[in-house]
Amino acid sequence: MKIRIKDNSIRFRLSATDLKTLKKKGKVVSKCVFGSSQVFKYSVISKKNGNSEFLCIDLKKNHIKIELAASDVKEWIKSDLEGFDAVMDNGSDERLYVLIEKDWQCLKPRDEDESDLFPNPNAQ
16 A cells, blocks of 8 residues: 655555455555654555445544445445545645545556556556
């Protein structure tokens, strides 16, 4: 799983394995270790009784969590749906944009293993 953050925008990108893990275990978690005592985590959680009308995101103790309804996760896996997004009120004039999507293979060759990424729908 990858994240990209720019100002009030955050984007989560999940590989095929990430999505399978999310469906099977109900969550997928990644982390980045800073020194011996600082860890930054980010996760996506599938909630059985989650509301498909809402995408929830939370930040506590260096951990960003996104919650999706389990029914949305099932539909996401079996369809061509790219992902989900939401614009959220964060108490300021600048709202928070959240995007969670499938991680596609790049259209141009790169020196990176993309074997676990989804086939790019724009590839010929």
